Amino acid sequence: MIIMIAAVAENDALGKNNELVWHLPNDFKRFKSLTTGHYIIMGRKTFESFPKPLPNRTHVVITRQENYQPEGCIVVNSIEKAIAICPKNETSFIIGGGEIYNLGLPYADKLEITRVHHNFEADAFFPEINPDNWREIFSEFNPIDDKHLYEYTYQTYIKK
Template identity: 80%
Template sequence: MIIMIAAVAENNALGKNNELVWHLPNDFKRFKSLTTGHHIIMGRKTFESFPKPLPNRVHVVITRQKDYNPEGCIVVDSIEKALAVCPANETSFIIGGGEIYNLGLSFADQLEITKVHHSFEADAYFPEIDSNEWKEIQTEFNPIDDKHQFAYTYQTFVKV
């Protein structure tokens, strides 16, 4: 199963200057719990936005740079090759960024979205979720609190 996982603003913003534009600690915990132990597929810029590789996950990095070879990662030059190196009988996650989400949407079986209830200026955006192709099967609203400046909703979509 291929799952795309993303935190997405009301205007589909993902981030700016290779950084998230919000801080949601519970979303980080959810991301960690869902992706730990799995292959995670990402673009080079997303990989480089991490201070170090994420523990207990196999990093598959998509890049056009021929000599790119970060330690401990599988490097490929297409979404198809990224998916091919993931075990077919296991869940793998596409984790971004914007270009990789656009390339990966047609391959995904499920979407795990954290909808941030605010609009942001951004330079990376998540593709539109077409209600003719995707059905929301689960939703969980989370209000603003002392650690979360914005309300957010966890949403799970499956392909129709």
């Protein structure tokens, strides 16, 4: 199963200048719990936004740069090759960024979205979730609190 996981603003914003534009500690914990032990597919810029590789995950990095080989990562030049490298009988995650989400959407079986209830200025965006193709099966609202400046909702969609 291929799952796309993302935190997405109301205006589909993902981030700006290769950084998230919000801080939601509970979303980081959820991301870690869902992706640990799995293959995670990402673009080069997303990989480079991490201070170091994420522990206990197999990193598959998509780039057009020849001779790009960060230590401990599998490097490919297409979404198709990235998906082909992942074990067929296990769950794998597409974790971004914007271009990789657009390329990966047709291959995804499930979407794990954290919808941040605010509009942000951004330069990377999540593709539109077309209700003709996706059915929401779970939704959990989370209010503002002392660690979260924005309301957000966990949403799970499956492909129709």
